[in-house]
Amino acid sequence: MTSKQKxxxxxxxxxxxxxxxxxxxxxxxxxxWLPAIARLPLYIVPYWLxxxxxxxxxxxxIRHGQVFDECFLMAVAxxxxxxxxxxxxxxxxxxxxxxxELFQGVAVGKARASVTExxxxxxxxxxxxxxxxxLRTADPASVRVGSVIDVKAGxxxxxxxxxxxxxxxxxxxxxxxxxxxxRVTVGDEVFSGSINGDGLxxxxxxxxxxxxxxxxxxxxxxxxxxxxxxxxxFITRFARVYTPVxxxxxxxxxxxPPIFFHQPLSEWVRRACIFLIVSCPxxxxxxxxxxxxxxxxxxxxxxxxxxxxNYLEALAxxxxxxxxxxxxxxxGNFKVTQFIPADGYRTDELIMAAAAAEAFxxxxxxxxxxxxxxxxxxxxxxxxxxxxxxxxxHGYWNGKExxxxxxxxxxxxxxxxxxxxELGTVVHVAYDGNYMGCFVASDTIRDGAAExxxxxxxxxxxxxxxxxxxxxxxxxxxxxxxxxxxxxxELMPADKVAKLEELLDRPHRGKVAYVGDGINDxxxxxxxxxxxxxxxxxxxxxxxxxxxxxxxxxxxxxxATVDIAxxxxxxxxxxxxxxxxxxxxxxxxxxxxxxxxxxxVFGDVGVTVLAVLNxxxxxxxxxx
Amino acid sequence: MKKKFHCEVDCANCAQKLQDALSKLDGVDEVSVNFxxxxxxxxxxxxxxxxxxxxxxxxxxxxxxxxxxxx
Numbered sequence: 001m002t003s004k005q006k007x008x009x010x011x012x013x014x015x016x017x018x019x020x021x022x023x024x025x026x027x028x029x030x031x032x033w034l035p036a037i038a039r040l041p042l043y044i045v046p047y048w049l050x051x052x053x054x055x056x057x058x059x060x061x062i063r064h065g066q067v068f069d070e071c072f073l074m075a076v077a078x079x080x081x082x083x084x085x086x087x088x089x090x091x092x093x094x095x096x097x098x099x100x101e102l103f104q105g106v107a108v109g110k111a112r113a114s115v116t117e118x119x120x121x122x123x124x125x126x127x128x129x130x131x132x133x134x135l136r137t138a139d140p141a142s143v144r145v146g147s148v149i150d151v152k153a154g155x156x157x158x159x160x161x162x163x164x165x166x167x168x169x170x171x172x173x174x175x176x177x178x179x180x181x182x183r184v185t186v187g188d189e190v191f192s193g194s195i196n197g198d199g200l201x202x203x204x205x206x207x208x209x210x211x212x213x214x215x216x217x218x219x220x221x222x223x224x225x226x227x228x229x230x231x232x233x234f235i236t237r238f239a240r241v242y243t244p245v246x247x248x249x250x251x252x253x254x255x256x257p258p259i260f261f262h263q264p265l266s267e268w269v270r271r272a273c274i275f276l277i278v279s280c281p282x283x284x285x286x287x288x289x290x291x292x293x294x295x296x297x298x299x300x301x302x303x304x305x306x307x308x309x310n311y312l313e314a315l316a317x318x319x320x321x322x323x324x325x326x327x328x329x330x331x332g333n334f335k336v337t338q339f340i341p342a343d344g345y346r347t348d349e350l351i352m353a354a355a356a357a358e359a360f361x362x363x364x365x366x367x368x369x370x371x372x373x374x375x376x377x378x379x380x381x382x383x384x385x386x387x388x389x390x391x392x393x394h395g396y397w398n399g400k401e402x403x404x405x406x407x408x409x410x411x412x413x414x415x416x417x418x419x420x421x422e423l424g425t426v427v428h429v430a431y432d433g434n435y436m437g438c439f440v441a442s443d444t445i446r447d448g449a450a451e452x453x454x455x456x457x458x459x460x461x462x463x464x465x466x467x468x469x470x471x472x473x474x475x476x477x478x479x480x481x482x483x484x485x486x487x488x489x490e491l492m493p494a495d496k497v498a499k500l501e502e503l504l505d506r507p508h509r510g511k512v513a514y515v516g517d518g519i520n521d522x523x524x525x526x527x528x529x530x531x532x533x534x535x536x537x538x539x540x541x542x543x544x545x546x547x548x549x550x551x552x553x554x555x556x557x558x559x560a561t562v563d564i565a566x567x568x569x570x571x572x573x574x575x576x577x578x579x580x581x582x583x584x585x586x587x588x589x590x591x592x593x594x595x596x597x598x599x600x601v602f603g604d605v606g607v608t609v610l611a612v613l614n615x616x617x618x619x620x621x622x623x624x
Numbered sequence: 625m626k627k628k629f630h631c632e633v634d635c636a637n638c639a640q641k642l643q644d645a646l647s648k649l650d651g652v653d654e655v656s657v658n659f660x661x662x663x664x665x666x667x668x669x670x671x672x673x674x675x676x677x678x679x680x681x682x683x684x685x686x687x688x689x690x691x692x693x694x695x
Contacts, residue, residue, distance in 0.1 A: 057690075070635070105634075112661075112662070226665075239640065281637065
């Protein structure tokens with residue numbers, strides 16, 4: 001509680017005692033024959049004690065032309081109740097209003113504290129080494145790129161950089177949600193926001209503070225609440241209309257029946273007061289953004305960055321999840337399993353030609369070849385080497401045509417190759433118009449991939465689709481192994497986007513989420529209803545293109561995020577329905593004369609407090 | 625120029641009202657008042673920024689006297 005709230009608490013307690021005393025005195029000791037007006041001075045005291053600031057605020061607001069202000073409406077409602085002789089009710093309404101406001105303030109403060117707690121990853125200082133080797137403590141924002149900093153045991157890494165001396169285990173759980181510490185040694189990258197274990201690390205910084213991982217993460221989570229969910233936008237629009245409509249109805253209700261139907265004025269003023277009391281849309285205006293904010297906070301705790309409430313909402317409605325195979329479901333680190341030279345060629349000739357063809361490629365398959373053929377390739381003998389996405393590479397070696405790629409590529413150049421049935425990616429090599437043979441590289445499936453797919457299904461996603469550039473037979477095999485519903489193989493990068501669009505255009509379906517590694521599938525990430533990039537601690541491009549970023553490659557986090565999204569959306573919807581139902585019920589009962597002012601107070605602050613408490617459930621996520 | 629300020633408002637509805645009123649001010653390109661993070665983000669032309677910011681603070685005080693805006 002803040003000191004302001006503590007003061008309010010004291011005021012409320014004093015008022016309650018005073019009010020009880022006045023109430024008892026009024027009912028038990030004052031004789032019945034006294035005119036009602038005689039009780040007025042009694043109730044004015046507690047009323048003023050609890051309500052003076054509301055009245056003052058109402059007064060300043062009305063002078064600025066703010067008619068639909070909550071304080072003003074509350075002031076009008078209670079003063080009107082006083083005028084019709086409902087002193088006890090008027091005072092109580094003000095009292096409960098203030099109690100409700102206090103509750104609401106405390107609840108929001110709690111929620112805010114737990115979210116800030118989640119985001120409490122800001123490094124406070126950096127130990128910068130000077131040229132002479134002396135250490136000085138500096139604000140991370142002031143440290144220049146290329147400086148050498150010391151990160152002592154237990155300290156938070158202040159800036160992204162590369163370890164130059166020392167080795168240690170770093171805990172990245174604040175960023176990735178991954179609780180197993182990561183071992184780092186000379187040459188390894190460390191990310192700001194992670195916590196150093198036992199060793200002393202000397203780190204050369206590679207990024208300025210505002211470009212560093214921790215600053216990016218904080219910026220992202222903070223600005224996430226600016227991207228409003230559809231439901232949130234609806235509430236904002238609704239709030240703008242709701243209050244004026246209810247206030248005007250209150251006015252009509254107070255005047256119309258007495259003037260035209262000779263009804264008693266006081267009774268209809270009382271009903272109008274009920275309208276005024278429930279006219280504030282606060283329950284909705286607070287609990288809906290709070291819910292989404294809580295959901296985003298819960299996701300960030302497991303190392304998932306969600307860029308806005310709108311993406312949580314979309315993910316909750318998602319019934320199709322599309323995954324890229326390589327790099328997402330598989331590790332993307334290929335291993336060459338077989339070399340199959342064609343008749344008349346030796347294995348070492350094939351390897352050398354293949355290594356030359358893949359010399360400039362950074363495709364995972366090319367990487368795998370480099371671990372087999374470790375000698376340097378004489379690149380001066382290579383000319384015009386080009387990489388053809390989805391096909392392979394093509395160019396000239398010693399002035400003669402050289403290519404390595406799939407059967408489609410070779411067919412384009414009129415070379416036929418033997419069909420292969422080996423499991424894995426088959427790369428055919430041709431040189432000087434002759435088929436030299438092929439090699440097979442296969443990719444390892446990520447740990448827990450099958451389990452993760454099951455989790456996604458359990459979270460409520462109906463269909464999982466896998467896209468890949470690999471052979472359809474191979475892709476289907478992997479899909480069956482992992483429990484994936486539909487698999488499409490032999491897709492060029494552009495085909496993947498087209499396939500995704502096809503899925504997006506299916507009628508009567510929910511939203512489509514796309515999961516990729518963010519390296520070469522930025523168009524798909526952007527095109528999908530929700531783009532999820534994974535394993536991207538420190539990669540700016542992926543963070544830029546995706547809507548949701550998994551900070552490490554734990555596939556199970558996809559299901560966890562879907563769970564969080566669904567829970568958040570459900571809670572928020574509950575609040576909207578609950579608040580609107582209570583408010584409309586009070587309005588109807590009030591208009592018909594069945595509601596008391598007590599009920600109206602519940603309809604205002606009671607509902608707000610309950611909705612806020614409900615929203616706070618969004619903050620917690622328990623792994624199933 | 626876009627800058628963030630600490631901004632304390634009493635309730636979410638107040639923050640919304642504040643944002644609506646502030647975005648209508650002359651010189652304000654974009655303004656957002658975030659109740660949850662207690663942040664006011666203001667975008668305005670560089671050369672007029674201080675002047676616009678003063679106007680924002682003044683208007684905020686007028687609409688919600690309890691508002692506290694600090695750097």
